[in-house]
Amino acid sequence: MKAVISFSLVIGLSLGFYSPVHAVGASKFTPLTLDDRLVKWGSAKIGTPAHVTYAFVEGPIVQQDARNCRAMDSLERIARRTGHSIDEIKAETAAAFQLWDEVSGITFSETENVSEADILVGAQSLPRGYAFTNVQYEKDGTDLRERAVGGNRGLNKPELEPGEMRSRSQDLTVAGITRSAVCLNPAHDWKIGFDGNLDNYDLRYTFAHEIGHAIGFDHHIRHRSIMHFKYAEGFRGLQPGDIEGVQWLYGPAAD
Numbered sequence: 624m625k626a627v628i629s630f631s632l633v634i635g636l637s638l639g640f641y642s643p644v645h646a647v648g649a650s651k652f653t654p655l656t657l658d659d660r661l662v663k664w665g666s667a668k669i670g671t672p673a674h675v676t677y678a679f680v681e682g683p684i685v686q687q688d689a690r691n692c693r694a695m696d697s698l699e700r701i702a703r704r705t706g707h708s709i710d711e712i713k714a715e716t717a718a719a720f721q722l723w724d725e726v727s728g729i730t731f732s733e734t735e736n737v738s739e740a741d742i743l744v745g746a747q748s749l750p751r752g753y754a755f756t757n758v759q760y761e762k763d764g765t766d767l768r769e770r771a772v773g774g775n776r777g778l779n780k781p782e783l784e785p786g787e788m789r790s791r792s793q794d795l796t797v798a799g800i801t802r803s804a805v806c807l808n809p810a811h812d813w814k815i816g817f818d819g820n821l822d823n824y825d826l827r828y829t830f831a832h833e834i835g836h837a838i839g840f841d842h843h844i845r846h847r848s849i850m851h852f853k854y855a856e857g858f859r860g861l862q863p864g865d866i867e868g869v870q871w872l873y874g875p876a877a878d
């Protein structure tokens with residue numbers, strides 16, 4: 624079977640029509656919406672930075688309320704099959720986090736505290752697909768419409784100028800992500816680097832894609848993007864739309 628299958632699924636992912644969320648030109652990225660809310664780490668305000676920790680799962684764990692990555696285990700399972708050392712695999716993971724970190728206001732650091740970490744990284748205990756991401760978020764989001772009105776609740780919201788496109792984001796609330804998990808299928812032959820074999824995925828590319836979900840992005844197919852659902856080996860880093868997206872959601876990188 625050709626590897627044109629879904630690269631990952633995200634909790635609550637709608638397969639219906641997606642409107643671009645922001646109205647400035649043609650969107651080159653697609654924010655994740657869960658229950659009609661945008662999701663991000665940190666403050667529930669678009670364009671604000673966040674610091675996120677991640678931990679490598681060290682042994683079998685079960686997240687009962689997770690839809691994806693419910694049962695996870697150590698990446699040792701991938702190391703054993705692929706022959707890559709656990710340190711090499713962790714270095715590829717760190718490099719993938721760094722891709723998003725270096726261009727935007729979201730920063731990452733590794734922690735050994737699995738129970739406190741924001742993002743868990745590990746192998747699936749029950750192999751399926753290639754890789755999945757689970758995103759959990761708070762149930763009460765900040766309403767952007769209320770935020771736009773601010774303290775002037777007695778005033779009517781200003782009407783849009785004629786011809787001004789209404790941003791979809793004005794109709795969406797933002798929910799804070801509370802925890803994410805990224806899990807890889809240990810039954811596949813994961814590799815480091817590209818070799819043209821599209822049945823065998825590069826670890827760094829895969830982690831970068833799944834981390835994109837874990838921080839609030841959905842699949843994007845209209846432009847070159849690391850968030851395309853189909854695995855390809857044309858590029859190994861973020862594309863202009865990915866950078867535009869992460870800067871829109873988390874602001875620019877700090878100096």
Ligand SMILES: [Zn+2]
Pocket residue numbers: 630631632832833836842851852
């Ligand atoms: Zn995906």
